[in-house]
Amino acid sequence: MSDYVIETEQLSRSFGRKRALNALSLRVPRGRIHAIVGANGAGKSTLFRVLLGFLPPSDGASRVLGRDSQALTPEHRGRIGFVNEEHTLPGWMSAEAVTAMQRRHYPRWNEAMYRHVLGHYHVLPHQKISQLSRGERAGLNLALALAQSPELLILDEPTLGLDVVAKRAFLQALLDSNATEHCTVIYCSHQMEEIERLADNLIILERGELRHMSSPEDFCERIRHWVADIPFRAPDHADVPGLLLAQKIDQLYHYTVLDQAEDFGAFLRAQGARYVQSMPVSLDSAVNGFLAKNHIAPAA
C-alpha cells in the first residue's frame, strides 16, 4: 500500500493554448485533512478531474491510492468519495431512492454514518432532490459520500454558495463524523476560516504549479505584516526583500513579506522609516498576500 493517497509527477494539462496544470509534482500523504487552496484558475478542479480519470493529462502521470488515475477500476472508485461544488444528484429522484441506489452500489456502506451526518439536516426521505435547498443537498451529498466509507474523500469547494448556517452545519457534520479516522480528506475551498478550522496540511496551487505545502500554522509563521511610517519616498518594490503585497493606507506603508526576520525592520528604518511595527497575519491574509504576489494585473 502506498504511503501517499495522491501522487503526481510532472503533471500537465492544457486546454488549447492555456495550461491549467504545469508540471505539477505533488505527494499527499495518507491520513489527515489536506486543504488545497488557490485562486480561481489555479487548476484545482482540473487536478481533481485528472485524478479521477475524467480528463487525460497532456503530460506527466498521476496516481490515486497507488493506482494510475487513468486506469481506475470500479473497485478503486468505490474507495474514493467525491463531493463537488454543485452537489450534483439526480433531481428527479427522492432522497431515499438515491440513498437506496448508493447503498446497493457501495459494499462498505456505513448506515450509521449516513444517519449521523444526515441528522444535521432536515431532509425527508420522500423529498425529491430538486426540492431540497442547496444546503440540504450538500448535507445529503456529504452523508452519501461518508457512508461509502471511502479511503480518500475529495471535497471540491463543498460550501460554495451555502449560507452561513448551512456552511456551519456542513462543517459540523464533517467534524462530527470523525472522517479522518477512516480516510484521508482533500478539502478544496476559498474560505480560509474553514481551512483554519479543518486542515492539518495546506497545499497552495498557483497557475497549475505547487507553490507551498506545510501545516497552516507553519505557513502563517513565514509571513509577517509590517507597518512603516516613511515620511519621504518609500523604497521601490523591487528592492523590498520577500515582498508579497504592498499597500499605502493613511500615509502608512503596509508590507506583507515572506520569510523575513526582525532585520526587516532595520531595512525599513534604513529606508527612512520613523516608525515600524510588525505583526503576525491570519491565514486569510497570508494566503491572500501569497497569491496576490503573482496575480496578474493590467499594465499601468
Next chain:
Amino acid sequence: MNELFKAELGRFLKAGLLYGVLHLLLLAFMTRLVDLLQQPLLVYRVAALVFAFTGLLLAAYQMSQHRKPGAWVYLLHRPLHPARIAMALAGAAAVLLFIAVALPLLLDIGGVALFSARIVDTRHWLLPLCAWAIAFGVYLCGACAMLAPRRGMALLLCLPLLSLAVPASGGGALAVQLLAVLLAAGLLLTLFHPDLTSLPRAAAARVAIVLVMQVGLSFALYWVLTLGVEFGLMALGRHPLNGIPPAGGYAEAERADSAALLRAGLGNDARFALLREQAGVAEQAAWGPGAADYPRYGQLTSPMPLEFDDATRHLRWSFSHDRGLFHGVDLATRKDAGWLGRRGIVQGAAAAADRFEQPPLVFDERYLVTPHRLYQFNAIDQSVHLRIALPEDEYFTAAPRKLGTRVLVLGSRRLHVYNDSEFLAGTSQVKDLHTLPLDGAIDNMGRIDAAELLDGYLVSLLHGRQSYHQDVPAWQSVFRLHEDGRVEALARREIGRDYPLLFRHLGWVVTPLWYALQYRLGWIVSGDAEGLPRAVWLAIAALAVACMLITAWQARRAGLRPRERLLWILANGVTGLPGLLSFLLLYPPAVQPRKRGMTVLHTTA
C-alpha cells in the same frame, strides 16, 4: 445496474406513457380512416422518420443532461463498470421506446386483427419490432454523437441508414436493422467512459467509428456536391433540366412529344420521308419502364399498396402474404367477402394452385402482375385468368398499352406485341404476335414511343435514363415492326450527355471506394455501363495523391505516431475525400500551450 436502470426508467416513464397513449390514439383514429397495413412505402418511411426522431430526441435530452461535468462524475464515479452504467441507461431507453413506439403499434395491429375483417399477416407483427429497432438504433447513435469527443462524430447518426443502403427485405431487413442496433450499442459502450475528450482506445472501435463516419461523409459529400453543382448551374442559367435543354441532349429527347422524337430518330434520310410524315399524323403512344421492384413474400412494406377495388360489388381486395391470395372486404358493411386467388374466387379451402407465385402489383384495377406473369381480374364474374406469361429471363416493366389494333407490353428484354381483340376480349393466355428485342439495358431505358403505321409500327427506344449520373451512354434507336413480324432497324443516333464528364462521374471521383464497393455488389451497375473514362481515372488518382499529401502534413501537426501516420496516409489514398475528412474531424492539429505571461506585483494604494 438495476438501480440505475430503474432510476432512469422512472425518470422518463410518465413522458413515455403519455407519448404511447397519444401515439395509440392517433393510430386508432387513422385506422378508422384507412388501412394502415396497406400503405405505400412512403407512408412507412415517414413513420420511420418520426420514430427515428423520437429516439434522437430522447438521446439528445438524456445524454445532454448526463454529460454535464458534475453529472458525468456523479454517474460514472461509482464502483460499477462504465459499460454496465451504459447498459442501464440504454436499457431504460429501450423499454421507454418500446412503450412509446412499439406497444401502440402492437395494440393497433392487434385491434385490426381482432375487430376488423382487414388482413393482418405475420409480417405485419414484425412492424412494431422494426419501428422499435429504428427508434432504438437512432437513440444509440444519438447517444454516441452526444458523448463523442469530436463534433464530427455526429456522423455516427448515419449508421441506421445501413438498413436503407443494404437491399434486404422481410426478416432480412429486420436483421439488418438489428445489426445496426448491435453495432451502435457496441460503439456506445466504447464511447461510454469517464474521459469524454479522448477517442476510444480499442483499435476495433476506432476502425468502426472511422468506417461509419466515412459512409456518412460519402453520402454527404456526394449530395452536397451534386446539389451544389445543380444549384450553381441553375444560378448561371446553364442547367440542362432547368429552362431550355441543350440541343441534341438526353433532356431534350426525353421532353419531346412522340412525333418529334420519332422524326428526330429517323433523321433526314430521304428513305424515311414517308415514315416521318406518318409519324406526325399516326396514332402514337409513349410510356416508359416503371415496375422493377416487385414485392416478395414476407416483405415488410411494398412499393405500392397491393390492393384494388371492385367497383361493381363495392369490394376491396387486399393481398395477404400469408395466404398468397387477395382478401375481400365489403366497403359498405366492412364484412369479410372471401378470398381471390389466381384461379378466381376461392371456394372452400385454398389450394396451392390458387396461390400467386409472387405478390402481384396491381395495374388499372384489373391487371395482377407478377414478374413473369400477367393475370387479369374480371369484375363481372370475379374470375382471374392468366393472360401473358413471359420467359423466366424477363419481367414486366409496365402495364399493357393498346395502340391501334395491337396491345404492346414492355418486358425487360423485349417489346411484346399482341392482338388487341384476342387480349381484350378473351380470357385465355395470349401468345406473342411479334416481339422486338430491346437494344439496351432496361435499367437505362428512358422511354418507348410507338406510332401505328398503315402497315405495322414505328417504334423508338430512348436510352440514357442514367446518363445524368452514371457512366452509361445515351442513344435513340428507331425500328419498324412490319405486319408480318419482321423487325427492321431503321436508324440509331447518339444522344449528347447534358452534364459535364466529371459531374456524371462525381460519385466515382469523390467517393471512389464506396462507389467501387456498390459497383462490385451490383447495387449501382447498369447493363449499359461503359467503364470509366481515362480522364475520370486521372481525376481519382490526382485526388488520391492530394489526400495523401494533406494527410501526411496534418498527421504531423496532430502529433500522431509514425505508424499511425503511415496507416492514415495509405488509407486515405484509397478512400479519398471521405477518408481525409474523417481524419481531419478526428485528429485536429495539436495546439501548443502559451508560455507564461509576465508576473506582475499587485499593489493597491
